[in-house]
Amino acid sequence: MAKLQKSIEKRNALIKATIELVNNNGFHATPMSKIAKMANVSPATIYLYFENKQDLVNQTYVEVKAEYTKYAFETYDENMPIEKGFKLIWKRIADFKLKECESAMFLAQCDNTPMIDEISRQEGIKHLQPLLNLWARGKNEGIIKPISDYLLYAYAINPLSFLMISQKRGAITLDANHIEEAYEAAWSSIKVCK
Known part of the structure; x- marks a missing residue:
């Protein structure tokens, strides 16, 4: 159960980082690396939840x-x-x-x-x-x-x-x-x- 909660928290952190970075920088100036850094996860972690930036x-x-x-x-x-x-x-x-x-x-x-x-x-x-x-x-x-x-x-x-x-x-x-x-x-x- 703790693993599932951690997974949900990581995905939510990625969503929150995406909103903030797209709002501040626009879609094209928001690379996956910045999203991962703001969400405090490795860039590879994004691909556990999303196919690519467009999917995210x-x-x-x-x-x-x-x-x-x-x-x-x-x-x-x-x-x-x-x-x-x-x-x-x-x-x-x-x-x-x-x-x-x-x-x-x-x-x-x-x-x-x-x-x-x-x-x-x-x-x-x-x-x-x-x-x-x-x-x-x-x-x-x-x-x-x-x-x-x-x-x-x-x-x-x-x-x-x-x-x-x-x-x-x-x-x-x-x-x-x-x-x-x-x-x-x-x-x-x-x-x-x-």
Whole structure:
């Protein structure tokens, strides 16, 4: 059992080092040797858990995406009214991005570059299914604009990454009023105007 725990700890250290180094240096400037050094393991140890650097980054992405969406949907009930459900999910996403900044920054980088392979990207999208289902229901009920889910995500969710990065840079300190204003702007961008 101690051996299994040690193995899990090494793999987790590699994931954590990958997130930190990719966030600080980018994908291409993060060699396996640096990841191993930061994780305090030999470079050969990486290959016990991952086929190569691409596999390490892909698996890190899928794990972080799963952690992110688990948090986002933890208190969501699919029977909630559309706006109430969206607000709850949106606020949980905002909370995650501001509290788990390193993980959120890693996801933002992955979402905006070709460093993740398509299979892993599709696996990550599956984790967003409750939000996609909510939007589909909202479109059917005439509450959400009948536009692509990519556009809905771009207007309603992606601005949170910009705000998170701006706060990390020290350009803004987000308070409860900012979060509420950002939510209202997100909701306004995707709801059908009546």
